[in-house]
Amino acid sequence: MNKEQFEKMHSGKGFVAALDQSGGSTPKALAKYGLGEDAYKDSQEMFKLVHEMRVRIIKAPAFNSENILASILFEVTMDSKIDGLYSGDYLWEKKGIIPLLKVDKGLLEKENGVQLMKNIDNLPSLLDKAVDRHIFGTKMRSLILEANETGIVEVVKQQFEIAKKIIARGLVPILEPEVDINANEKEKCEKILHDALKAQIEKLSKDEFIMLKLTIPNKADLYLxxxxxxxxIRVLALSGGYAQDEANKLLAKNHNMIASFSRALSQGLSANQSDANFNQTIQKSIQNIYAASIKKESK
Structure with a gap:
C-alpha cells in the first residue's frame, strides 16, 4: 500500500471523481455526452469513445489534486494509456490524483428487495493486474430497492466477504451498497443498512481498512x-441520479462525507463543446462539488 496515497485519501481535502461507467452504463453516459448508438458500431468503438471522453475530463486544467483526491476507473480505462502512461500512472504522476478501480461485474436479478453482485470470477487476476498498474483501491456496487432486512444484511455480508479478499491483496476496497433514491421506504432502508454496516465494521481488525460509498441519506449525518x-478511512457519497445541484445541497448537510459523483460530475459536458467551453463547464462542476464536500467543520 502506498503510504502517501493512504494519508491523502484519509485526511486530504477534496472529493473522488467516478469515471467508471462499465459496459452496461457506458451507452447512457455517451448519450448524455451527445454520442448516440449511431456513433459506434461495436463495443470496441464504444469503449474507445468513452475513453476519449474520460481523457478529456482528466486532462482538463480543473481536474487536479487541489480539488480531487482520487478517481475511480473502469478496467478498460485502467488498461488504456494517456500520453503514453497507463491511466492510473498518469493520474498519480501527472495530476497527483489517486487511482481506484471498479471491480464488480454488475448485478443479479432482484431478490429479497435487493440486487446482489454477480460473481467476480476473475477477481484474483484482476487484483494482481491492479497492483501491477499501481492502483490504490477498488470499488464494488450492490443495490438496495426495498426495506427488506434479510436482503440488506445479505448485501452487506457479500460486500465484506469480497472486501477481505481485496484487503488481503494490499488494496483498500470501497464498499458501495447503494440505496435507490426512489425506494418507497428509503429512510428505513438506510437505517437497516447503517446497522448492518456497523455490525460488520466492528468485526474488522485494526489493519483492515475500508472505504464506504453510500447514497446521501434522508436523515443528515446518519453515517457520521x-x-x-x-x-x-473515508465515507463517500454517490449522486444516485440526483441532479448536481440537488446532490450538492444534500451532501453539504452531512459531515465527514465527501462526494464520489459520476453522472453529476459530467453533467453538462458534450462532445461538441469547444475545449474552452468544456473546460469551463467541468471547472464549475468541480468547484461546486468540492465546496459541498468540504463544507462545514467536521464533527
Whole structure:
C-alpha cells in the first residue's frame, strides 16, 4: 500500500471523481455526452469513445489534486494509456490524483428487495493486474430497492466477504451498497443498512481498512458515527441520479462525507463543446462539488 496515497485519501481535502461507467452504463453516459448508438458500431468503438471522453475530463486544467483526491476507473480505462502512461500512472504522476478501480461485474436479478453482485470470477487476476498498474483501491456496487432486512444484511455480508479478499491483496476496497433514491421506504432502508454496516465494521481488525460509498441519506449525518472507526478511512457519497445541484445541497448537510459523483460530475459536458467551453463547464462542476464536500467543520 502506498503510504502517501493512504494519508491523502484519509485526511486530504477534496472529493473522488467516478469515471467508471462499465459496459452496461457506458451507452447512457455517451448519450448524455451527445454520442448516440449511431456513433459506434461495436463495443470496441464504444469503449474507445468513452475513453476519449474520460481523457478529456482528466486532462482538463480543473481536474487536479487541489480539488480531487482520487478517481475511480473502469478496467478498460485502467488498461488504456494517456500520453503514453497507463491511466492510473498518469493520474498519480501527472495530476497527483489517486487511482481506484471498479471491480464488480454488475448485478443479479432482484431478490429479497435487493440486487446482489454477480460473481467476480476473475477477481484474483484482476487484483494482481491492479497492483501491477499501481492502483490504490477498488470499488464494488450492490443495490438496495426495498426495506427488506434479510436482503440488506445479505448485501452487506457479500460486500465484506469480497472486501477481505481485496484487503488481503494490499488494496483498500470501497464498499458501495447503494440505496435507490426512489425506494418507497428509503429512510428505513438506510437505517437497516447503517446497522448492518456497523455490525460488520466492528468485526474488522485494526489493519483492515475500508472505504464506504453510500447514497446521501434522508436523515443528515446518519453515517457520521461510522466515520469514527479507525478502519473506515473515508465515507463517500454517490449522486444516485440526483441532479448536481440537488446532490450538492444534500451532501453539504452531512459531515465527514465527501462526494464520489459520476453522472453529476459530467453533467453538462458534450462532445461538441469547444475545449474552452468544456473546460469551463467541468471547472464549475468541480468547484461546486468540492465546496459541498468540504463544507462545514467536521464533527
Amino acid at each position: 458515527d461510522l466515520t469514527k472507526y479507525n478502519c473506515v
